[in-house]
Amino acid sequence: MxxxxxxxxxxxxxxxxxxxxxxxxxxxxxxxxxxxxxxxxxxxxxxxxxxxxxxxxxxxxxxxxxxxxxxxxxxxxxxxxxxxxxxxxxxxxxxxxxxxxxxxxxxxxxxxxxxxxxxxxxxxxxxxxxxxxxxxxxxxxxxxxxxxxxxxxxxxxxxxxxxxxxxxxxxxxxxxxxxxxxxxxxxxxxxxxxxxxxxxxxxxxxxxxxxxxxxxxxxxxxxxxxxxxxxxxxxxxxxxxxxxxxxxxxxxxxxxxxxxxxxxxxxxxxxxxxxxxxxxxxxxxSKSVDPGKYDLVLDPSHLWLTIHESVAHPTELDRVLGYEANYAGTSFLTLDKLKSGNFKFGSKHMNIVADRQQPGSLGAIGYDDEGVKPSQFDIVKDGILTNFQAIRDQAHMLGLKQSQGCCYAQSWQDVQFQRMPNVSLSPGKERLSVDDMIKGVEKGIYIVGNGSFSIDQQRYNFQFGGQLFYEIKNGKIVGMLNDVAYQATNQEFWNSLAAVCDERDYRLGGAFNDGKGQPSQSNAVSHGSSTALFKGVNVINTKRKIG
Missing domain, CATH: 3.30.2290.10 (PmbA/TldD superfamily)
Incomplete structure (x- = not known):
């Protein structure tokens, strides 16, 4: 059982x-x-x-x-x-x-x-x-x-x-x-x-x-x-x-x-x-990538995992407070950063929204496991950190009058605790297609699909791979690359966000098996976005050399 x-x-x-x-x-x-x-x-x-x-x-x-x-x-x-x-x-x-x-x-x-x-x-x-x-x-x-x-x-x-x-x-x-x-x-x-x-x-x-x-x-x-x-x-x-x-x-x-x-x-x-x-x-x-600085065009099928690891997990209140540490670390974010009201998490294009009622998403519910009807709330607004994720016994720590509906247990035999809702990057407000975005890139890589990743115990330094990598030169895709991964610190990466395609390109990705807690529990959660452009990101070559 x-x-x-x-x-x-x-x-x-x-x-x-x-x-x-x-x-x-x-x-x-x-x-x-x-x-x-x-x-x-x-x-x-x-x-x-x-x-x-x-x-x-x-x-x-x-x-x-x-x-x-x-x-x-x-x-x-x-x-x-x-x-x-x-x-x-x-x-x-x-x-x-x-x-x-x-x-x-x-x-x-x-x-x-x-x-x-x-x-x-x-x-x-x-x-x-x-x-x-x-x-x-x-x-x-x-x-x-x-x-x-x-x-x-x-x-x-x-x-x-x-x-x-x-x-x-x-x-x-x-x-x-x-x-x-x-x-x-x-x-x-x-x-x-x-x-x-x-x-x-x-x-x-x-x-x-x-x-x-x-x-x-x-x-x-x-x-x-x-x-x-x-x-x-x-x-x-x-x-x-x-x-x-x-x-x-x-x-x-x-x-x-x-x-x-x-x-x-x-x-x-x-x-x-x-x-x-x-x-x-x-x-x-395909040819192996030359390491260096590139503009990255990240498809939603790839970007969801970066959002998951670098934004959704660090804004869980139990990680912020250090209560969650044994499994995948704490968070570089702190309560004082939130209370300051001016912590610049990313560029003005970074708008992160939590929503457990999003149709078609893995996290879609009517009520959480504390009987709370969830609501949509901002986590990052115009690049500024505005909120963390909380449940009923955490709400007072943020000065909230009620829970945000973020409580979940993986089964009847597990105690419910704070789990992330769907956390998504809002689409851009100006009309912008993927083709238009690529036309504006002189030296870049278009990344599709999620691959390997690594992130430190405070969710600050990270590295992400992918599945498909396409080289962009002078506004055109010229061929496929291989052995690509990008590295950055959290704030550095999100402050390099230069543009997000409009809602026509908005799609969901997600994890069927998001682990957290001791003993560990699994949660299913989606992360939506449109294709996004990040400028001047450090790319490394992951190919192992023997001899």
Whole structure:
């Protein structure tokens, strides 16, 4: 029944397919059973039982999350199906506040007696923490009105769990066949789906039923040049999304033209794998980059990861305060930088917005795991730092009157804590296409797709690679480059932001497996942007020299 955080399924560099440890996602379940629903009335009765017990045992506040998590993975390689797995994890997590301290307990006996015992255990944990003075100052919980009985569902057109396995296998093997026909030496592909059925109730008076869907199609193509003793890979330019299976049904009107054809809200897997096969062959034959200063034109399929690591993580309040340090470090940002009101994070073109209601995004929800309805808020405005991400017991630290709705737990058995919402770079206000942007670049590199990255323990110094690199000379793309990575400090990089394309080019990228915390939890989050121009960035050559 244990649901662990996501890991790499295969380890072929940064292009590896990121999927969960399927053996640990929960008990196996057939596809028909996955479509069965749990009566919301039953969940409310269980919730009321737990909340009443918690209050009777001395809790000043209590919430319960009844979670049913469904996962499905269809994994192929060349002409073979490697695995088809359906799994279910079902249980209850209860959090309480007693004597000024938090207590949490979870279990998978989802009966009235079962949840009553879990609630008792959670209160006992809170009182033990209070007696041991664990946590320092008493918890200050931001006020939150109860919403009564409400519900929210990802607005899908086609439930991925209702799509026959054969249809998915046929698509993946057809894609693999196209790659092999195009000259690929190896190819693997997958479709991964998640359905979170989450019920939240609290002593504030909220009873929230949510049905959340996410989908991630992916592949990796490898091309070998035996004569040169070299190989190159290209992974899918798909984005994991908060959508149903309709994501895999593109239309011509969705196309975004550029060096690589993409779609704003849909994904053509066949077209992408054909292009990927050609790209992998081109990469093998491409020239190695000359190190130096370049203007960088960064596609949204690449820029999302830079936003994620250099902006979204550093503005998590627990990192700022040093509470989150063991996993991927703290933050170069501090409370005094925010309170000054004039900390110049980036140029005037840098406008960063947090939004957990963004349609199609991985982080899209109706309510967070504290029963808070999220709102859109600015993190950076015209280059100036304006806010951090916070939840109910952190809001007072920023002088906020309420939570920003940034609370999440990866499963019923994990305690909820602060996780990033969708954090995105706003598109430019002036009409500007990718072609127009490239025309203005004399010496530059156009980077598509995310690759390897490295960032220090304060999220300040970093290095990013990519998947496809195109050399720009005198306003024109003249060919493909290889072995490219760029290095910068955080402020240096974002202050070099010179232009952002308009909303016509705006697209989402994202991470299905954003890790944080000890013990680690996984979060799914999107980051949107239009193509952006950064001036005079240091580029290095990553090719290893032997001898």
């Amino acid at each position: 244990k649901r662990r955080n996501f890991i790499y399924l295969s380890g072929v560099g940064a292009g590896a397919m990121m999927l969960p440890d399927l053996s640990a996602m929960g008990r196996p379940i057939d596809q028909e059973r996955a479509l069965e629903a749990i009566d919301v009335k039953v969940k409310k009765e269980l919730a009321d039982t737990a909340l009443n017990v918690a209050k009777s045992k001395g809790a000043s506040y209590a919430d319960i999350r009844i979670g049913r998590y469904l996962t499905q993975a269809v994994i192929t390689r060349e002409t073979r199906v490697l695995n088809v797995a359906n799994a279910e994890s079902f249980g209850v997590g209860i959090r309480v506040l007693a004597n000024g301290c938090w207590g949490f307990a979870a279990g998978n006996v989802v009966t009235k007696d079962g949840v009553a015992k879990i609630a008792e255990r959670a209160v006992a944990v809170a009182k033990a923490n209070a007696a041991a003075k664990i946590g320092g100052e008493p918890v200050q919980l931001a006020p939150q009105k109860g919403y009564g009985e409400v519900s929210w569902k990802t607005p899908i057109q086609r439930n991925a769990f209702e799509v026959p396995i054969k249809e998915k296998v046929d698509l993946l093997l057809t894609c693999n066949g196209e790659a092999m026909k195009g000259g690929a030496n190896f190819v693997n592909s997958t479709i991964f789906a998640i359905n979170e059925q989450k019920y939240f109730a609290s002593t504030d008076g909220s009873y929230v039923d949510q049905d959340i869907h996410r989908l991630y199609p992916n592949f990796q193509v490898t091309k070998i040049d035996a004569m040169a003793g070299a190989f190159e890979t290209r992974a899918a330019l798909s984005s994991p999304v908060g959508m149903g299976y309709e994501y895999l049904t593109p239309s011509e009107s969705e196309k975004v033209q550029g060096v690589v054809t993409r779609y704003k809200n849909r994904y053509d897997m066949l077209e992408d794998i054909r292009n990927a096969t050609k790209n992998a062959a081109e990469k093998v034959a």
